[in-house]
Amino acid sequence: MNKPLKIGIAGLGTVGAGTFKLLQTNSRVISERCGRSMEVTAVSASQRKKNRGIDLDGVTWFNDGAELAAQADVDVVVEVIGGAEGSARKTVEAALKRKLHVVTANKALLANHGVSLAKMAEEGGVSLAYEAAVAGGVPIIKALRESLASNSINRITGILNGTCNYILSTMRTTGRDFEDVLKEAQALGYAEADPTFDVDGVDAAHKLAILTSVAFGTTIDINAVHVEGIRNISTLDINYADEFGYRIKLLGLAERLPERTGGGIVQRVYPCLIRPEHPLASVEGVFNAVVAEGDFVGKSVYEGRGAGAGPTASAIVSDIMDIAAGRHAPVFGVPTGFLKALPSVPVERHVGEYYVRLLVVDRPGVFADIASAFRDEDVSMESVLQRGRNVNVNVNVVIITHETQESNLVRALKRLQANAALVEPPHMMRIENIEGA
Numbered sequence: 001m002n003k004p005l006k007i008g009i010a011g012l013g014t015v016g017a018g019t020f021k022l023l024q025t026n027s028r029v030i031s032e033r034c035g036r037s038m039e040v041t042a043v044s045a046s047q048r049k050k051n052r053g054i055d056l057d058g059v060t061w062f063n064d065g066a067e068l069a070a071q072a073d074v075d076v077v078v079e080v081i082g083g084a085e086g087s088a089r090k091t092v093e094a095a096l097k098r099k100l101h102v103v104t105a106n107k108a109l110l111a112n113h114g115v116s117l118a119k120m121a122e123e124g125g126v127s128l129a130y131e132a133a134v135a136g137g138v139p140i141i142k143a144l145r146e147s148l149a150s151n152s153i154n155r156i157t158g159i160l161n162g163t164c165n166y167i168l169s170t171m172r173t174t175g176r177d178f179e180d181v182l183k184e185a186q187a188l189g190y191a192e193a194d195p196t197f198d199v200d201g202v203d204a205a206h207k208l209a210i211l212t213s214v215a216f217g218t219t220i221d222i223n224a225v226h227v228e229g230i231r232n233i234s235t236l237d238i239n240y241a242d243e244f245g246y247r248i249k250l251l252g253l254a255e256r257l258p259e260r261t262g263g264g265i266v267q268r269v270y271p272c273l274i275r276p277e278h279p280l281a282s283v284e285g286v287f288n289a290v291v292a293e294g295d296f297v298g299k300s301v302y303e304g305r306g307a308g309a310g311p312t313a314s315a316i317v318s319d320i321m322d323i324a325a326g327r328h329a330p331v332f333g334v335p336t337g338f339l340k341a342l343p344s345v346p347v348e349r350h351v352g353e354y355y356v357r358l359l360v361v362d363r364p365g366v367f368a369d370i371a372s373a374f375r376d377e378d379v380s381m382e383s384v385l386q387r388g389r390n391v392n393v394n395v396n397v398v399i400i401t402h403e404t405q406e407s408n409l410v411r412a413l414k415r416l417q418a419n420a421a422l423v424e425p426p427h428m429m430r431i432e433n434i435e436g437a
C-alpha cells in the first residue's frame, strides 16, 4: 500500500471535529477503498483547550489555519473555518500556494472567490474539492461534474437550505408562525443565533452560484443571483396555497435560456408554490434535495441531509479519498479558461404563473379595480378566492394568474398600490412547475 496521506484540518467545530471522528472510526474501510491509509497530522482552531470529544495526542497544533497551511507537514488541507474572507481565505490560499490539495465545506468562500482559487489549484496541479459545500451529504457536485458529465444540463432546481425547509415544513404542518418556528429551529441547533444568512436566502444563493457554474460551465457570479428569503411567508399564504393545491418551498433555480429566447443564465432563490407531484414537494424538514435535468438522462433527483457533522464529514472524506486515489476532475467541471461569463437574466423577464394575495377593504368596486389593473397589464386570472362578505372589513383576495411575464404583473400590482382600498403591499409568489410533474 502507498504511504499514508497526511491531512491537516483547519477548524475543529461541528464539521472539523466530525471529519476527524469519521476518519478515525472508518479508517479501515476508507484505506481499503482508496488504496491508501490516512493520518491527521495537524489541526488548528482558535481555542486550544476546548474539549471537542476527539483525541489530539500526537497531532501537531497550530493556532491559526493559515499557519497550518503554510507550515504543516501535510498533503491535504481541510478548511472548515468558514466565511468568505479572513482566516478561511488565507488558509486556502496559503495551501494552494504550497501546491497542497484543499478540501473545503465553505460555500461563502467559493461563491465569492471560487474561480480565482480554482485557477491557483489548476496552476499547482492540485485538487480544490468542495462536495460538502453544497447540500452537505448529498453528492450533487460529483453527480453533475462526473456522473452526468456527458449531458447538456437544462435546469437545476433545489432545496438548498435545511433551516428554511424545516421552518416552512413545520409552519405548514403545525400552523405556527414564522417567528415561533424560527425560535424552535434555533433551540434545536438547525438555525444559527443570527439566522440572516439562512432565512434571507443568502446561504442558498451561495450554493446555487456554485451549482450553476458546475452545471453550465459558467464563471461564478454571486451578484447575479436574485435572492428573496422566507421572512414574509405567513401561515395565511401557506394555507391559501394549500387550498389551491400547492406547497410553498424556498427553491434555488438555475437555467440556461436558449439563444432564441435571448439566452443568458437564470439564477434565482425565492419562496415559490409547487404542486405536490413536484419531486421537491415531499422533501420535508432539514433535508436538502436537487433535481438535475439533462438532455439525455432526463430528470434525476438527489436527496439527503444537507448539514450536520456526519453528512458534511461524509462529503469531505469522500473528497479526501478521491485525492488519495489520484482521482482528479476540473474544479468546476471544465478548466477555468473554458468557464464562460454569460449574462444574467433579470427576474422581470421571468414568465410563469403567479400567486397574489391582496388585503383589501371589502367595498363595492374594489374587485372591479383589481380586475381592470390586471386586464390593463395583460395579466389574466386563472382562479380567484375571496372569503367572507363583510362590507368595509378587510378581506384577502387571492389570485392565481395564468402564465404571464413578471414585468406585467409588477406593473399591475404597482397600479393597485395606488388604490386606497389596498390595506398593505401585495404578496406575490411565483409558481414553479417542472415538466412531467
Ligand SMILES: NC(=O)c1ccc[n+]([C@@H]2O[C@H](COP(=O)([O-])OP(=O)(O)OC[C@H]3O[C@@H](n4cnc5c(N)ncnc54)[C@H](OP(=O)(O)O)[C@@H]3O)[C@@H](O)[C@H]2O)c1
Pocket: 010, 011, 012, 013, 014, 015, 016, 044, 045, 046, 047, 048, 050, 063, 064, 065, 066, 079, 080, 081, 082, 083, 087, 105, 106, 107, 108, 132, 133, 136, 306, 307, 308, 309, 312
Ligand atoms: N455545520 C454544518 O452542518 C455545515 C454544513 C455544510 C457546510 N458547512 C461549512 O463548514 C464550515 C465550518 O462550519 P462549522 O459548522 O463546523 O463551523 P463552527 O462549528 O463554527 O467551526 C469553526 C471552527 O473554526 C475554528 N476557527 C476559527 N478561527 C480560526 C482560525 N483563524 N484558524 C483555525 N481555526 C479557526 C473554530 O475554533 P474554536 O472551535 O476554537 O472556536 C471552530 O473550531 C463553514 O464554511 C460552513 O459553512 C457547515
